[in-house]
Amino acid sequence: MTSSTRPFLNRRLAEFGTTIFAEMSALALRTGSINLGQGFPDTDGPEEVREAAVRALRDGRGNQYPPGPGIPELRTAIAAHQERRYELSYDPDTEVLVTAGATEAIAASLLALLEPGDEVIAFEPYYDSYAACIAMAGGKRVPVTLRPHEGSFRLDLDELRAAVTDRTRLLLINTPHNPTGTVLTREELTAIAELAVERDLLVVTDEVYEHLVFDDAEHLPLATFPGMRERTVTIGSAGKSFSFTGWKVGWVTATPALTTAVRSAKQFLTYVASGPFQYAVAEALALPDSYFSAFRADMLAKRDLLATGLAEAGFEVFKPAGTYFITTDIRPLGETDGFAFCRALPERAGVVAIPNAVFYDHREAGAPFVRFAFCKQTGVLEEAVKRLKALA
């Protein structure tokens, strides 16, 4: 879209048009295609969690402004979750902040922590709100490109080190990584942590897919590494962990000083959100391990179904170690331009996907890659696979 179609949008945001998701979802509707573009589950999360939200609404809990930092029950549950899973101990009163989804947590963190002109290093392809939020905060984004290497997208640690300058303020990390499905290894995280300590950088780490790691991959929160707890803002999301993306409940865990900073920005964005849902998410976080392992097993089966189908249809598949996305390379199909491919795919095969190029500054680096979401019902994925085989 050209700027002439958005004459009032300021310079900071001029480069951010309508998101690709709006265009592709409209295309899906118009063509009756299966939408594997946008990453939302087509099955709601646990019944008992939904019932907890209904109870809260009926009992008049959360129908008026909840406390600014989030209701105490939820902050306690978030702290208990970090302790139980990662042995990370946070004080619910001073080190936990409930936000309007991870999206607000990212925005508030960047708005609070950046001075105009500060550089922020983020891996590309990156989640689409990162670039816009860095811009809104007046920061300068410095992408470090993840590149295909032996079946997955990997970080070049030398490139990361070389990207740090005297103006670098913050590393914006995402693991498990959307859209590539990469889960950073202990070695990679150790190197990132050492760099952050050595160059005295803040770290904002988006860990919304913490519960979706497969095979022998392990999610290791960056805050658990030496020297990191005091410089790291960790972000989680009930939307992703419990399949309630419409509830918009996210959270931040960090030191009191960092939490206070993020809360200062957050209070003037939404102030508070999702009152009754906060009570339900407090219960969700206390679900037994069996919930989390069943959730993971379900998504693993779906990953394998779609990965196998995409490979049979002729795509090169980067089997994700985490998240609910699969990135593919379309070059084995004789295609090179992911944008053109995704715009034509609904007509050709009745399926919608997202061109990864939209997640890059170096668009050419992302040109042949296309992302499919597998957080859909098995029957939907089976039908999508059947349709995609028409391409082979």
Ligand SMILES: *Cc1c(COP(=O)(O)O)cnc(C)c1O
């Ligand atoms: C979905 C997503 C978010 C946003 O989460 P919400 O809780 O829905 O705001 C943030 N980061 C990544 C990487 C995501 O995929």
